[in-house]
Amino acid sequence: MTQPPASFDAIVVGTGQAGPALAARLSGAGWKVAVIEKNKFGGTCVNNGCTPTKAMVASAYAAHVARRAADYGVLLDATQRIDMKRVKARKDEIVRNSSGGVEQWMEGLKSATVYRGHARFVGRAEVQVGSQVLRGEKIFLDVGGRPLVPNMPGLDTVPYLTNVTMMDLDTVPSHLVVVGGSYVGLEFAQMFRRFGSRVTVAEMGPRVVAREDEDISLEIQDFLRAEGIELRLDAKCISVQKESEGFSIGLDCEAGAPREHGTHLLLAVGRVPNTDDLGLDAAGITTDKRGYIEVDEALRTSNPQVWALGDCNGKGAFTHTAWNDYEIVADNLFSNAGRKHTDRLPAYALYTDPPLGRVGMSEVEIRNSGLKALVGKRPMSRVARAVEKGETRGFLKIHVEEGSKRILGAALLGTGADESVHSLLDAMYSRIPYTEFQRHVRIHPTVSELLPTVLETLAPLA
Numbered sequence: 001m002t003q004p005p006a007s008f009d010a011i012v013v014g015t016g017q018a019g020p021a022l023a024a025r026l027s028g029a030g031w032k033v034a035v036i037e038k039n040k041f042g043g044t045c046v047n048n049g050c051t052p053t054k055a056m057v058a059s060a061y062a063a064h065v066a067r068r069a070a071d072y073g074v075l076l077d078a079t080q081r082i083d084m085k086r087v088k089a090r091k092d093e094i095v096r097n098s099s100g101g102v103e104q105w106m107e108g109l110k111s112a113t114v115y116r117g118h119a120r121f122v123g124r125a126e127v128q129v130g131s132q133v134l135r136g137e138k139i140f141l142d143v144g145g146r147p148l149v150p151n152m153p154g155l156d157t158v159p160y161l162t163n164v165t166m167m168d169l170d171t172v173p174s175h176l177v178v179v180g181g182s183y184v185g186l187e188f189a190q191m192f193r194r195f196g197s198r199v200t201v202a203e204m205g206p207r208v209v210a211r212e213d214e215d216i217s218l219e220i221q222d223f224l225r226a227e228g229i230e231l232r233l234d235a236k237c238i239s240v241q242k243e244s245e246g247f248s249i250g251l252d253c254e255a256g257a258p259r260e261h262g263t264h265l266l267l268a269v270g271r272v273p274n275t276d277d278l279g280l281d282a283a284g285i286t287t288d289k290r291g292y293i294e295v296d297e298a299l300r301t302s303n304p305q306v307w308a309l310g311d312c313n314g315k316g317a318f319t320h321t322a323w324n325d326y327e328i329v330a331d332n333l334f335s336n337a338g339r340k341h342t343d344r345l346p347a348y349a350l351y352t353d354p355p356l357g358r359v360g361m362s363e364v365e366i367r368n369s370g371l372k373a374l375v376g377k378r379p380m381s382r383v384a385r386a387v388e389k390g391e392t393r394g395f396l397k398i399h400v401e402e403g404s405k406r407i408l409g410a411a412l413l414g415t416g417a418d419e420s421v422h423s424l425l426d427a428m429y430s431r432i433p434y435t436e437f438q439r440h441v442r443i444h445p446t447v448s449e450l451l452p453t454v455l456e457t458l459a460p461l462a
C-alpha cells in the first residue's frame, strides 16, 4: 500500500561520486534531505570501478616487480605464485571500508533520511521508492551508469564477465579474452596477464585506445605485447560460441574467421547511463539519443527543479568530473557562483603500467582546430628518474600554441605520469605561458623536472 508522500527540501538519487557530498552540503545548511540508493553505497568508482581496479593493479604491479627482481639485484628464493584469494581479499577490504564509510556518512547526516531502493519519478517533483512517494523542492540525480552489453552473436549462449562480476573472481583465468581495447579493458588485461593468465584483447578498431594519438596507442601496444598480451586488432566481426570447455570467439569474418578458445570472457566495450528506468518522462526530463540526461552549463535539466550530476549527464565519465559537478551545483546554489561544467579542462589517466596522464587537447584535436602549434617530445629512456627505477617505457609530449604561448595539451606516458601531468594541468588552469612554466625550478630526480626540458625541444607540428 502506498504511504502518504513525505516532503523534503531536496532529494538526492544515487550515492556515487557527486550525491553524497552534495547531500552532506545540503544537510549541513539545514535542508531536509532524502538520500536514495538502490545498491552499494559509493557507486561504481568505489565498488567496481576506480578503487578495486587500482587495488588490483597494485597487486599486479607487485607481481611484475617480483618477476623482475633479479634485474634490480634482488634474488627471491621461493617460486613466485599468485594467491588470487588474497588479492581479492585485499581489494575487498579496501572497497568495504570505502563503501561502508559512505554509508555511515549518509546515515549520520543531520536532517537527512536514507532510503534503500530503486527511485523512479511519478510526477514532476515526486519520486517513488518502494511504497513511499517523496516530494522534493529540488531533486538531484547522480545515477551513474552500467556496463554496456553489446548485441554480439552467440552472447546468449556463453557466460560473460563485466567490470562488476570481475570483482568476484578469486581464481586466475587460464585464458582471459577481453573484448574492448580501451581504458577498462586494458587495465584488466594487463593485471590478469601479470597474475598469470594468458590474455587476448579483441579490439574492433585498428589500434587500442583509438581516441588517443596514434603514437600513444602504438607505444601502449608495444609494451602490452612485450608482456605477452595478444592483441587482435581490426576484429570487425566478433562472435562467440559455447564449446565443451569454455568458449570460442570469432574475430574476423573476412580473413577466414580465425577463432580463439578462451576460458573467461570479459566485455569492456563501454557504458550506458542508468536513465531508462527512472521514469524521466513523468518529470518532463529529456535525454539525448544515447540516454544521457540533457543539462545546461549549470547541470540543470529540462525540468528546472531537477539537476543531473556525474556520468548520467554525459558531460564527463570520471570520478573527478562527477565530483566537479557536485562543486558546481553546490557553489551555484549557495554562493550564486555562476560555475559551469564547460569551465573544466579535459584531464584523465589510464592506469596501465606505465600509466598515461592526459590533459587538454590531443594532437588530432589540435590539427583539426587549425591552431598553429608547436610540439615537444622526449622518450622516458632520457628521464633520469625512469632510468633509475628501471621503468623507461613511454614518452612525454606537450603541445603549445605558437603565438599566445599557452599550453594546449599534453600526453605523458610513463612512470608516474598520472601524478606529473598535474603540474601541466595547474599551469593550464592558471593560464601560465609555457615560457614562464619553463622557469619554475623542479625537484630532482623526478619525472616532473623534465617537463620544462621537453619544452626546449618544441618544433612546429608537422
Ligand SMILES: Cc1cc2nc3c(=O)[nH]c(=O)nc-3n(C[C@H](O)[C@H](O)[C@H](O)COP(=O)(O)OP(=O)(O)OC[C@H]3O[C@@H](n4cnc5c(N)ncnc54)[C@H](O)[C@@H]3O)c2cc1C
Residues within 6 Å of the ligand: 013, 014, 015, 016, 017, 018, 019, 036, 037, 038, 039, 040, 041, 042, 043, 044, 045, 046, 048, 049, 050, 051, 053, 117, 118, 119, 120, 142, 143, 144, 145, 163, 184, 274, 277, 278, 309, 310, 311, 312, 316, 317, 318, 319, 320, 322, 351
Ligand atoms: C572498471 C572502471 C574503472 C574506472 N576507473 C576510474 C578511474 O581510475 N578514475 C576515474 O576518474 N574514473 C574511473 N572510472 C569511472 C568512474 O567510476 C565513474 O566516472 C564514477 O563512478 C561516476 O560517478 P557517478 O556518481 O556519476 O555514478 P556512479 O558511481 O555509477 O553512482 C551511481 C549510483 O546511483 C545508484 N542508482 C542508480 N540508479 C538509481 C535509482 N534509480 N535509484 C536509486 N539509486 C540509483 C547506483 O546504485 C550507484 O550507486 C572507472 C569506471 C570503471 C567501470
